[in-house]
Structures are given as C-alpha cells and as structure tokens.
Amino acid sequence: MSTRIDPETAAGLEPPAPAGAERNYFKRDLFASIVIIALIAFAMEAWSWVAPVYIMPSVVLTGDEILTILGEDYIHIVTTILRLLFAVAFSLVVGSLIGVVMGIVRPAEPFIKALVVIFTGVPALSWMLFAIFWFRGTEERVFFILAVILIPFYALNVYDGIKALSTDLIEVVETFRPSRWQVFRLLILPHIVPYVLMTTKSIIGYAARMTAFAELVSVNTGMGARMGLAQDELNMQGVIGWTILLVIVNLGVQAIVAWAEKRLLKWRPEVSVR
Amino acid sequence: MTAVEARTVIELDRVDRYFGAHPAVLDLSFRVMEGEIVALLGRTGAGKSTALHMIMGVLEPTRGTVRVEGLDPYAQFKELRGRLSVSFQNDRLLPWRAAWENVALGLEILGFDKETQRSRAIEWLENVKIVGEENVRKYPHELSGGMRQRVSLARALCVDPALVLLDESFSQLDHVTSKALRSDFTELVRRLGKTCVLITHRIDDALEMADRILVLAAPAKLALEVRVTADRRADAAWLETQHAAIAAAMGGEDETEAA
Numbered sequence: 365m366s367t368r369i370d371p372e373t374a375a376g377l378e379p380p381a382p383a384g385a386e387r388n389y390f391k392r393d394l395f396a397s398i399v400i401i402a403l404i405a406f407a408m409e410a411w412s413w414v415a416p417v418y419i420m421p422s423v424v425l426t427g428d429e430i431l432t433i434l435g436e437d438y439i440h441i442v443t444t445i446l447r448l449l450f451a452v453a454f455s456l457v458v459g460s461l462i463g464v465v466m467g468i469v470r471p472a473e474p475f476i477k478a479l480v481v482i483f484t485g486v487p488a489l490s491w492m493l494f495a496i497f498w499f500r501g502t503e504e505r506v507f508f509i510l511a512v513i514l515i516p517f518y519a520l521n522v523y524d525g526i527k528a529l530s531t532d533l534i535e536v537v538e539t540f541r542p543s544r545w546q547v548f549r550l551l552i553l554p555h556i557v558p559y560v561l562m563t564t565k566s567i568i569g570y571a572a573r574m575t576a577f578a579e580l581v582s583v584n585t586g587m588g589a590r591m592g593l594a595q596d597e598l599n600m601q602g603v604i605g606w607t608i609l610l611v612i613v614n615l616g617v618q619a620i621v622a623w624a625e626k627r628l629l630k631w632r633p634e635v636s637v638r
Numbered sequence: 639m640t641a642v643e644a645r646t647v648i649e650l651d652r653v654d655r656y657f658g659a660h661p662a663v664l665d666l667s668f669r670v671m672e673g674e675i676v677a678l679l680g681r682t683g684a685g686k687s688t689a690l691h692m693i694m695g696v697l698e699p700t701r702g703t704v705r706v707e708g709l710d711p712y713a714q715f716k717e718l719r720g721r722l723s724v725s726f727q728n729d730r731l732l733p734w735r736a737a738w739e740n741v742a743l744g745l746e747i748l749g750f751d752k753e754t755q756r757s758r759a760i761e762w763l764e765n766v767k768i769v770g771e772e773n774v775r776k777y778p779h780e781l782s783g784g785m786r787q788r789v790s791l792a793r794a795l796c797v798d799p800a801l802v803l804l805d806e807s808f809s810q811l812d813h814v815t816s817k818a819l820r821s822d823f824t825e826l827v828r829r830l831g832k833t834c835v836l837i838t839h840r841i842d843d844a845l846e847m848a849d850r851i852l853v854l855a856a857p858a859k860l861a862l863e864v865r866v867t868a869d870r871r872a873d874a875a876w877l878e879t880q881h882a883a884i885a886a887a888m889g890g891e892d893e894t895e896a897a
Contacts, residue, residue: 536730539694540747540797541719550746554734631734633779 408604421601429605437590444587445613447503448575451510452568458511459518460560464552466519467526477523484516488574492581502583509578510571517567518560525559526552558632561625568621572614587613644671646705647801647833648693653702655688662688664859666702668852672800675827675834677844680854681888686837689854690805693835694724707800720748725794727806729786731778737789738763738774744797762792765826784815791823795832802827804836808843820847841884845877853887862887 405423412422421429433441466476491512495505529552537551579588587610594602648670655663663685670676678686691697692704695711695718704710709717723744731740741762742755750758763774766788778786787807794802804823808816824847827834838844844851848866855861862884870876 532726532728532730533732535696536724536726537732537743537747538696539722539724540744541716542747546747550743551732554732557734631736631777631779 418598418600421604426601426604426608429599429601430608433590433602433605433609440586440590441609441613443585444575444579444610445617447506447510447579447586448572448613448617451507451575452514452564452571454507455511455514456518456560456564459515459563460522460556462515462519463522463559464526464548464556466523468552476519480516480519483512484520488513488577489581492578495578496582502585505582506575506578506586509582510574513574514567514571518563521559521563522556525556529555557628561621561628564621565618565625568617569614572610572617576610644673646670647672647674647707648835649703649705650689650692651703651705653689653692653699653704655685655692655697656700663692663699666854666860668860668863670801670833670835672833673831674850675824675836675848677836677838677848677851678854679838679841679844679851679884679888681839681856684854684856684888686839686854687805690724690803690835690837693803694722720744720797721799722801722803723794723797723799724803724805725787725790725807727810729778729783729790731786731789731793733778736775736777737768737781737785740778740789741792741796743793748797758796759792762796763789765795766792767822768792784811784819787811787815787819791819795826795830800833802832802834804834804838806837806839809838809840816843823847841881841888844884845871845880851884853884855887855889 408420408426409423411420412425417425462476462480466473466480488509491509495508499505499508533551533555534547537547542550575586576588576591579586580592581588583589584593587606591603591606591610594600594606646669648668650669651667653663653666654661666685666689668676678689680686688697692699693706693711695706695715698712704712706718707721711718711722731737732743735743738756738759741759742750745755745758760774763769768774768785768788773781773785778789781789787810791807794804807823808820811819820843836844836847845866851862851864851866852860853862853864864880864884866880870880
C-alpha cells in the first residue's frame with residue numbers, strides 16, 4: 365500500500381493539541397485540591413483545640429479512626445462499593461432500554477414517559493420507607509431504592525438522545541437497507557453512548573450519597589450503616605472518618621467513569637471556547 | 639459485430655408526486671441505461687430531490703411507476719439491498735466510526751466479515767485518494783471537508799452497487815476541491831462502468847460529468863434533455879450554447895451557480 369499523502373490529505377490534518385496542556389491542567393487542579401484539603405484539615409485541627417472530642421476530634425484522632433476502619437471494617441467499604449456499582453450497572457441497562465423504547469416505539473412513548481416522570485417526582489425518602497415495608501432482605505432494599513431512583517435518569521436522558529438523532533444519519537444508514545437490529549446496533553447504540561456516560565457522570569456522586577443514605581435507613585451493613593452506628597455511639601471521629609472514606613469512594617468511582625468516558629468517546633472532538 | 643443493447647437500470651414512467659395539493663413532480667418519464675451517468679438538473683424546488691427519493695425507495699409516487707433494476711424500490715425496498723447506494727450533499731459520516739469503518743458500513747450491513755470489510759474499505763479509500771494507515775483511522779472530525787466527501791463517495795461505491803445516486807455531493811465544497819473530486823469520481827465511475835444519477839443545480843457540474851442531462855423546471859416537469867459526448871465536452875462553443883439553453887430551460891441560472 366502506498367503511503368503517499370496528497371496535498372488535500374495533508375491539508376485535512378488537524379492542528380495538534382497543545383503539547384502537555386492537559387497535563388498542566390491536571391497539575392494545577394491537583395495543587396488546588398491539596399491546598400483546599402490542607403486548609404480544611406487545619407480548620408478541623410484548630411476547632412478541635414477549643415471543642416470537645418464529640419464535636420470536633422483532632423486530625424490525628426480522625427486519622428487513627430480511618431486506619432482502624434481500613435484494618436477492621438473494610439468489608440463495609442467493599443459492600444457499599446459493590447452495592448453502588450451493581451445498582452448503577454443495572455439502572456444503566458434497564459433505564460437505557462426504557463429510554464430506547466420510549467424513543468422508538470411511538471404508541472408506548474406517552475405512557476412510559478408519564479410513568480417515568482411521575483417516578484422522578486417521588487421523594488427518595490418515600491422509596492426508602494416503601495423498601496422497608498416491601499422487602500425483608502437488606503440487599504433487596506438497597507438495590508430497590510437505588511434502582512428506582514436511578515432508572516428514570518437514564519431513561520429520560522437516553523430518550524432525549526434518541527430524539528436528537530440526526531435524520532441525515534438515519535437516512536444514510538437506511539440506504540443500505542439494514543434490518544431493525546442493525547439499525548439499533550450500528551446507529552442507535554453508538555449514538556446513545558455519550559448520553560449514557562453523561563448520565564452516569566451526573567448521577568454517580570448522587571448515587572454514592574443515596575447508597576449511604578439507604579444503608580443508614582434500611583440496613584445494618586455498609587458505610588452508611590456504620591456511620592449511623594458511630595453517631596449512636598457519639599463517636600464523632602468515626603462519623604468524620606466514614607465521611608472521608610465515602611468522599612474517597614465517590615471520587616474514585618467518578619474517576620473510573622471519567623476514564624471510561626475518555627476511552628469510549630475518543631471519537632469526539634475536543635471543543636474549547638475562547 | 640452486433641451491438642449489445644444496454645440494460646435499463648432506472649425507469650420512471652409518467653410519475654407524479656404530490657405533497658398535499660402541491661405537485662413536486664409531474665408526469666416525469668425517463669430511463670437510465672447501464673453504465674450511463676445521468677444528471678438531473680434543476681433549480682431549488684424543481685423536484686429533483688423528490689425524484690431521487692422515489693428512486694431510493696423512501697418516497698412512493700402518487701401516480702405512475704418507478705423501477706430500479708426491474709424492482710419497485712418502495713414496495714420491494716429490501717430486495718434492492720446492496721444494489722443501490724447514495725452519496726449526499728453533506729458527507730453524513732457516522733462520527734463514532736473511523737474513516738475506514740464509515741466506508742465499511744454498507745459491507746457490515748451486507749454481512750461481510752471484519753477482515754473483508756477492512757481490506758475492501760482501505761482499497762476504496764485508496765481509490766478516492768485517501769491513503770496511509772494514519773488517515774484511514776481518522777475520525778470524521780479529524781478530516782477536511784473534501785476528505786470527508788471522498789470517504790462518503792467511497793462508502794457509496796464500496797458495496798459494489800449497480801447504481802450510485804449522488805445528491806448534490808459536490809455542491810458544498812470549495813471550487814477547487816469540488817472540481818478535483820468531480821474529475822476523480824467521474825474517472826472512477828467510468829472505469830468501473832457504474833450507472834450513476836447525479837442530482838445537481840450546477841450546470842457546469844452536469845456538463846462536466848454526465849452523458850445525459852435531464853433538466854427539470856418548475857412546476858416539476860422535464861424541460862430539456864441534452865446528450866453530452868467527449869467531443870462535445872471539448873468544444874467550448876457547444877458548451878457555451880448548451881449552458882445558455884439549459885439555463886433558459888431551468889428558468890434562469892441558480893444563484894449559487896456563480897459561486
């Protein structure tokens with residue numbers, strides 16, 4: 365095969381992204397985060413000098429508590445992460461399918477849309493209380509609460525995505541006379557991926573908080589439940605320790621989503637506004 | 639030696655198409671023979687895109703019959719799988735597929751294995767002068783307008799269709815790129831003996847590429863038919879006379895023609 369590049373081909377080459385720009389942004393953000401964490405730690409320490417330990421423990425005491433949790437109670441962290449990931453994965457699949465059905469099955473659209481919109485209006489606390497009444501098993505309770513809260517987000521965003529599908533692209537695929545399955549696989553599925561990722565990115569932090577909340581209210585395992593226990597025992601360093609770990613879990617999961625987004629959406633141009 | 643009569647690829651017989659009470663095409667009849675390049679030329683609203691959509695099989699005629707390869711493209715939509723392809727005014731590349739994957743789209747739909755898809759797509763990209771591993775792996779946003787249109791043309795040809803439809807495929811490009819692409823494409827289509835229908839509002843494009851020009855004029859009727867040969871194409875005086883006659887039949891030259 366020839367490797368000659370004709371002038372027009374050469375003219376089509378995009379200017380390369382500024383070298384190291386992304387790395388510089390990362391360094392800048394990392395530095396800012398370290399400064400903020402240091403300031404918060406200093407404020408906590410200063411407060412602990414004047415407040416009793418059940419109001420604000422010292423940084424050292426809190427650090428010891430975190431080490432104890434990591435050594436003895438790590439199973440609760442694993443439990444929470446698994447609950448979160450499983451519920452998000454399930455909601456992603458089911459919610460996206462509901463969104464696709466809403467988007468392409470005209471007669472079903474108004475009914476499913478009405479149902480999904482009504483579900484989004486039900487307070488999370490109500491679902492938690494329903495779950496306690498309806499389910500005996502603790503895992504079922506947490507799973508139900510998360511799924512019923514998260515599914516509508518996926519359904520509505522994927523539905524919007526399908527509505528935004530270009531008729532030009534539909535027409536060009538149709539010229540090759542594909543089957544319905546091929547239209548779904550080659551056009552609809554890749555088109556909704558950015559909407560699914562955007563939804564995951566938006567809800568993952570909320571989902572992590574909801575997981576802890578659901579554990580606090582309805583079960584006795586997981587990070588939320590342990591936070592509740594620490595509060596019952598007036599163990600403030602425990603509450604803060606679990607909170608810090610929850611933040612770390614939250615950021616870790618968000619980093620995984622950001623990584624997946626970068627990998628799956630590498631075909632998208634980077635847009636910047638001056 | 640007896641001449642072999644060319645096969646009819648497209649036949650429109652007294653076709654009308656209305657949108658409500660508005661006629662988009664009226665009493666349109668023409669044939670396109672195998673290996674012919676025919677231009678459907680007209681101003682905006684002359685009915686050329688409606689005619690194209692009926693040939694593609696996405697619009698049903700109100701009256702009359704449309705046949706492509708002897709089949710009704712609307713009623714027998716699936717039967718024309720792989721025998722007809724289209725390149726549009728805008729490239730319409732799928733943004734999540736690399737250049738070669740866009741070219742291979744039709745092959746994937748036709749059920750070819752991945753290896754065949756890739757080798758044939760790369761071969762077609764070379765045919766439209768996109769070469770080099772780096773370029774075939776580029777996503778649409780990394781390509782220039784001219785390159786994207788080349789990919790779009792390669793996609794239309796890659797399935798080895800009997801009939802290629804071009805819907806204003808060169809009209810959004812700058813003059814130099816458009817001319818180069820028209821020349822390359824015409825040479826390629828003639829070499830392969832493909833039947834081609836070119837929809838355009840540009841008289842020069844039609845005179846340069848087509849064997850036959852069908853001029854549509856409002857209200858959506860066939861107003862003039864011009865046969866173009868290589869000799870005539872080389873004759874500046876003939877071209878000038880025909881240009882004027884076509885412009886008159888169209889009801890005046892399209893404003894965008896001068897661009």
